[in-house]
């Protein structure tokens with residue numbers, strides 16, 4: 001088993017993982033408690049937790065599971081200029097599929113050796129990462145360590161291989177001390193004083209959601225299309241990493257391009273899917289986010305494409321477009337909104353149109 005572990009460690013390093021830990025499986029009893037607290041604190045997001053179907057029981061995933069293998073895949077944060085006409089996306093989303101693919105390669109070694117291995121099983125990975133010694137919890141709810149800060153994606157294998165384990169970390173659950181920068185930097189006040197993130201207030205939770213995003217959240221989204229890292233950029237653990245920002249490999253969210261080519265986004269979805277995974281390449285949701293980013297830019301050039309989107313078949317796109325036109329304002333905004341109101345049947349969109357019209361009076 002020592003030689004198999006060594007092979008995994010060496011391969012992990014070649015694949016770009018900077019840290020890998022082996023831990024004996026255990027029940028994650030604290031997780032069930034945590035979920036109860038989160039549901040009570042934030043009932044609007046109870047369904048989200050149900051849909052994720054995370055379990056505290058490794059045995060429900062693999063009855064004869066013996067070892068958790070946790071690995072961290074670091075990435076450099078992206079450089080971003082608000083005025084570029086591009087929608088912001090966080091480097092995490094481009095790194096995650098690469099880390100997952102690399103973890104599949106590690107799992108293949110176990111499978112070739114005759115063991116079972118499940119990559120990214122539905123277990124609370126952050127808790128396992130903390131227990132295994134990958135890092136500590138920050139008050140922003142993320143795992144960080146002295147090498148990567150929190151700029152890493154975390155990946156997990158559950159296997160029945162009885163591999164030698166590393167010394168677990170059960171002492172320091174957090175090393176934030178009296179720091180509270182992330183709490184104060186969060187644009188929506190989503191991080192509570194005890195370091196719990198209130199999901200319904202977190203911008204990331206609402207991104208690419210299928211419904212109409214609450215107005216107060218839209219207002220704070222700026223040009224973010226995928227991800228928010230305000231609570232990481234301010235963190236002292238990430239200071240050095242944010243001094244080395246890099247250009248994104250490709251720019252996937254050109255706001256004007258998305259708004260103009262709204263009826264033929266297939267090629268763009270393929271590009272997005274290749275970079276960040278198909279799960280995020282959903283045309284209607286991206287269009288919906290682009291309308292919000294356009295509104296937040298205040299750029300009058302977006303009113304013309306938005307005035308066509310205000311008749312889109314999907315109500316959330318109509319609602320966000322109405323809001324965006326009302327926010328940008330300008331000479332044609334009133335006529336566009338009034339004309340749309342005469343044809344709109346959906347009460348939620350009508351309310352957005354009325355709100356947008358009222359906003360023009362301010």
Ligand code: SF4
Pocket residue numbers: 140185186187188189190191197201202203204228229230231232
């Ligand atoms: S991701 Fe953004 S919105 Fe969510 S907690 Fe962090 S700073 Fe707040």
Ligand code: SF4
Pocket residue numbers: 137138139140175176179180181182183231234235236237
């Ligand atoms: S900003 Fe401060 S409190 Fe927040 S995670 Fe970083 S060290 Fe912890």
